[in-house]
Amino acid sequence: MAKVFVQGAGFGYGSQDVFNEINCKIDSGEIFCIVGPNGCGKTTFIDCLLGILKLNEGDIFLEGQNIKTMTPGEIAKLISYVPQLHEKTFPYLVKEIVMMGRAAYTGWFSSPSKEDSEIAESVLDMVGLGDFKNKPYTQLSGGEGQLVMIARALAQKASVIVMDEPTAHLDFRHEMKVLETIVKLVKDTRLSVIMATHFPNHAFYFENNRIPTSVALMSDMTFSQIGSPSNVLSEANIKKLYNINAKVVSYPISSDTELKQIIPINSNIDSGTIA
Amino acid sequence: MLLGVNITRKKLVYILLIIGPLVCVVASLFIGRYPITIADVTGVLWSKLTQNPSGIPEKYYAIIWEIRMPRAIVGALVGGSLAISGAAFQGLFRNPLVSSGILGVSSGAGFGAALAILLFSSTSYVYLFSFVFGGVAVFLSYIIGRVYNTTLTIMLVLGGVIVSSIFSALISFIKYVADPYNQLPTIVFWLMGSLASLQFKDIFIAGVPMIVGIIGLIALRWKINVLSMGDKEARTLGINTALYKAIIIAFATLATAGAVCVSGIIGWVGLVIPHIGRMLVGNDNKVLIPTSLSLGACFLIIVDNLGRVISGSEVPLGILTALVGGPFFIYLLKTTKGGGW
Incomplete structure (x- = not known):
């Protein structure tokens, strides 16, 4: 069964359609890259996948369950989210941030348990930030901060992670660190990753690392093509998509x-x- | 090493936070304008504890048991309530500059009190009116914040600002029409905040909403961490943000409205005490919320004691909190380097 299955999805604000007739499916251990120009509706589609916005038409199924019938807590156990730019407010410690990934497993009036604390430490080790757990996350570099966000998503123990341009503000080294971490996680844990990106080259990078990778081109308010990076990311398609x-x-x-x-x-x- | 037990700095802070409010309450029984010796205060307390007569004049019993004691207990509750709801609101609104009055509870309560004094020329309905209008103000802010059918944080803050300014204008209007010889001074003094002339019955009236609010916020304290990640992230972490926000706002409003209706408007505590807490124990609301409660309680009792011994007549609390707290805050900022801020 597909991890994520989207059928005839359409969404709009009022009478203004953002996208319609989107169909796709994402399997276990697959990276699904959504590529398209600014303002094409990538983030809106992601918000629908996460259950923040409700589709006007069609359905989204997470592991066979229709998202319409699920609570935020149930959704969070199946799909987690890494934001494009996390707005930092209070200087929480890195581990405190990662513990928040356990919110879906924490009862109304309770705080995370010792087990949650162990999970937080183990996912920090997975992204290579084990030594940073007691540092204020406001003092980390952009790349390390993004890895903390990935660790928080991993702490949710969901089998799908949605990333909205996870490398948008990073320099080359940190961009590579984040991409390598994603590749390692997908290989080691059969995680599925859905990623909106402005860098179609990332899809080639994943393909080169022998990960099943799909690219969806988002234009004309829908996924106009879905396929492997080598097939879809052609000169003709890039010209059509970005007008360059x-x-x-x-x-x-x-x-x-x-x-x-x-x-x-x-x-x-x-x-x-x-x- | 202390008593053969290895006590870390962290543990020491926690121990102090737990026993601090108790020590402050007991200590304030010894302090006041009426001269009662330490031996006599101890004697009164001892005879109350053991139920034995002590031969100490009845008057002393009245002063210690019916004046100083309720005042100290209400002071602890008021300070704790203001600080805990300030900490909760700062986390909820992701803004270190908001205080317990952010959603208009203080100006609403102030208007209620002023209205009660204007209508009845006495203070007998002040509790009821200030509590109700404090709640009404927050409710209105919340309704304004829901214009888009969701509770966007920024809209809530904007709603609070609008409602606060409307009620401030109404307070000014009441001051303008009030009788300048009797009503106006009462209104002005009430607005400056005071714990004077509190009795045990006040604990039962205002203590209930304060204690309910405090318990609620303590129970939900860790969720405030998650909500401080912002609406979208909190939601994807699995939190029903609209529901949690409404409940936390309700508990914080109960605590603050309960505090304001007995004490008047006391600024500063709900804004700065949580920051002092952050310097001592960090930002995790799991620890910060109880810490703010304890610090707020100690702080208000200490300031109230100062206020009644510092000069011949009592200095209003709302004035002293900032005068005493400000320099203390600067001192802490210097010694802790802000603790990660």
């Missing part, structure tokens, strides 16, 4: 691996020529 000229190049990074990359060239699509 781009090259897809292939470079051998080891004897048996070719790394594909999209290189944006210019936004002047009328000139028709690519250097």
Whole structure:
């Protein structure tokens, strides 16, 4: 059974449609990248998956259960969320942040148990932040902060993690750290990851690491194509999607691996020529 | 090492926080304008405990048991309530600058008290009116905050600001029409806050909402951590944000309205005590909420004692809290370096 199954999904604010007729399914151990221009509705779709917004049409099933009939606590045990930019308020300790991932398992009037505390420490070790547990998370770098958010999502013990542009504000090294962590988690735990991203190259990165990867192109208010990165992320599709000229190049990074990359060239699509 | 037990700094802080309010309550029985020797106070307490007559004048019993004792207990409850609901609101609204009055409870209660004094020219209905209008103000803020059918945090704060300013204007209006020789001074003194002339019956009237509110906030304290992550994240962590917010607001309002209706408007405690708590024990509301309760209780008793011995006539509490608390806050800021802030 698919971890996530979306059928004829449509959503709009009032009479203004954001997307409609979206169909897709995400399996265990799969990374599903949603690619599309700014404002195309990626985040709105994610909010529907998380049960924050309610679809106007169609259905979303998490492990076979219709999300419409589920409480926030039930949803949180099946699907967790890593925000694009977490707005920090109080300087909680790293471990205190990760413990919040246990909220769905904590009763009305109770606090996390010793077992929850052990889970928090083990997921911090998984993302390589075991030594940071007693540091205020406001003092971490952007990349480490994003890993804390991933650890918090892992603490929910959900089999699907939704990430909204998880590397949007990171430098190269931290971007690689986050991507490597995602790859390791998917390989080790058969987690499914749904990721909205502005970097289609991430999909090639996952594919190169031998992870089942799908790319959905979001345009014209729906998923216009879904398929493997090599098939979907073509020069023609990138041109249509972002209205730019781009090259897809292939470079051998080891004897048996070719790394594909999209290189944006210019936004002047009328000139028709690519250097 | 103390008494052969290894007591860490953390444990020491917790022990002090637990026994602190008790020590403050007992100590304040020894302090007051009427001179009673330490031996006599001890004698009165001892004879109350053992139910034996002591030969100490009846008058002393009245002063210690019926004036100082209820005043200290109500002081502890009021200080604790203001501080605990301030801490809860700061977490809930993700804003370290909000206080227990953020949703308009203080100005609503102030208006209720002023109205009661204007209508009845006495203070007999002040409790009821201030409690009810404090609750009404918060309810109105909450309704305004729900315009989009959800409780967006920023809309709640905006609702609170609007309701507060409306009730402040109404307070000014009542002051304007009040009789300037009798009613106006009563209203002004009430608004400055005081614990004077409290009796045991006040504990039973105002103590119930305060204690219910305190217990509720303590029970839900860890969820405030999760809510402070913001609406969207809290929801994806599995919290029914609208429901939890409504319940926490209800408990904090009970505690604050109960406090304001007996003590008048006492600023500062609900804003700054939680920050002092953060410097001592950190930001985790699991610990911070009980810490704020204890610190608020101790602080208000101490300030109230100062207020009644510092000069010939009592200095209103609302004035002293900031005058005493401000320098203390700066001192703590300097010694703890803000504790991660």
